[in-house]
Amino acid sequence: KQWYQRRVAITAGGGKVNRARLLETKRSKGRPVGSKKGSSSRKSSGGVAGVKRKHRWRPGTVALREIRRYQKSTEMLIPRAPFVRLIKTTMDEVRQGPSSLRLQVGAVGALQQCDIASEVCEMRIPQ
Numbered sequence: 001k002q003w004y005q006r007r008v009a010i011t012a013g014g015g016k017v018n019r020a021r022l023l024e025t026k027r028s029k030g031r032p033v034g035s036k037k038g039s040s041s042r043k044s045s046g047g048v049a050g051v052k053r054k055h056r057w058r059p060g061t062v063a064l065r066e067i068r069r070y071q072k073s074t075e076m077l078i079p080r081a082p083f084v085r086l087i088k089t090t091m092d093e094v095r096q097g098p099s100s101l102r103l104q105v106g107a108v109g110a111l112q113q114c115d116i117a118s119e120v121c122e123m124r125i126p127q
Contacts, residue, residue, distance in 0.1 A: 001098055077119075083112050 070077070087108065091101050 077116055078112065080108070080112070083107055083115070087111060 031041075076083075087103065089112075091103075095101055
């Protein structure tokens with residue numbers, strides 16, 4: 001009954017409820033706020049007063065967003081130029097001799113798609 005009387009007193013001022021004050025009066029139940037038995041008042045952890053903290057997403061939210069984004073897209077996950085360099089260096093290591101081999105554009109695309117498909121299969125979590 002005591003907290004109800006305080007609520008009425010707070011709302012009687014202008015019709016609007018100051019939610020912060022209302023919650024303080026509900027929590028305190030006759031005691032000043034922050035004077036609970038056996039607990040110290042909450043303080044900010046190492047921050048300067050009045051400085052807004054950087055927004056952080058909950059764990060897993062960004063990962064799920066990226067998964068949805070990459071599932072929608074059809075682009076290659078590895079850029080084409082670095083992938084071609086990797087293939088050419090691998091081919092030079094395998095082929096022993098002065099002449100270098102050439103690749104067709106379609107062959108590079110097929111190799112890249114196979115590589116990405118194998119990476120996706122490796123990353124799948126077994127259920």
